[in-house]
Amino acid sequence: MRPNKGKGGKNRRQRKAVRTDSNRELVFRNDGTEYAQVTKLFGCCRLEAWCYDARTRICQIRGTLRWNKVWIKQGDIILIGVRDFQDSRADVIMKYSHEEAMKLKAYGELPETAKLSDSTTFAPDAKHFVVFDDISEPEDDDSDATT
Numbered sequence: 461m462r463p464n465k466g467k468g469g470k471n472r473r474q475r476k477a478v479r480t481d482s483n484r485e486l487v488f489r490n491d492g493t494e495y496a497q498v499t500k501l502f503g504c505c506r507l508e509a510w511c512y513d514a515r516t517r518i519c520q521i522r523g524t525l526r527w528n529k530v531w532i533k534q535g536d537i538i539l540i541g542v543r544d545f546q547d548s549r550a551d552v553i554m555k556y557s558h559e560e561a562m563k564l565k566a567y568g569e570l571p572e573t574a575k576l577s578d579s580t581t582f583a584p585d586a587k588h589f590v591v592f593d594d595i596s597e598p599e600d601d602d603s604d605a606t607t
Contacts, residue, residue, distance in 0.1 A: 486560055488569060489539060493553060495570060498536045507532065509540060509550070512571060517542070517550045530555050537561040537576065 489495055496509035505521040519540055521532065532538065532555050540550040556564065564570045
């Protein structure tokens, strides 16, 4: 029997093709679809999204997004397909990158009040910052020292 070299099998050697989404065509909403922003992640491929038609919906992430390992986090802009038979539920069709979301806002598809974030979920307000006082260390006086 040949000794195990510890480098892994053929799956380790095979590299996946790098996907560049920068060349992707911008998809706008149609009938039955809506833009939304992720507010809460539930797990089990479900999330809560606030739609720009002023409704909150529970959304299911499609299998193609799961298989392609598209990671969705809180604050992302997504395109959802509203169900005809259930208005409070929807399906996630695609996730927009930060650059695509900026383009949608520039085209007027997203409202001006939409908060787009690149790395943080929501920008902190100025009232949440903690201000520390400058505390200087007490000076040691040699005259007070006892010998």
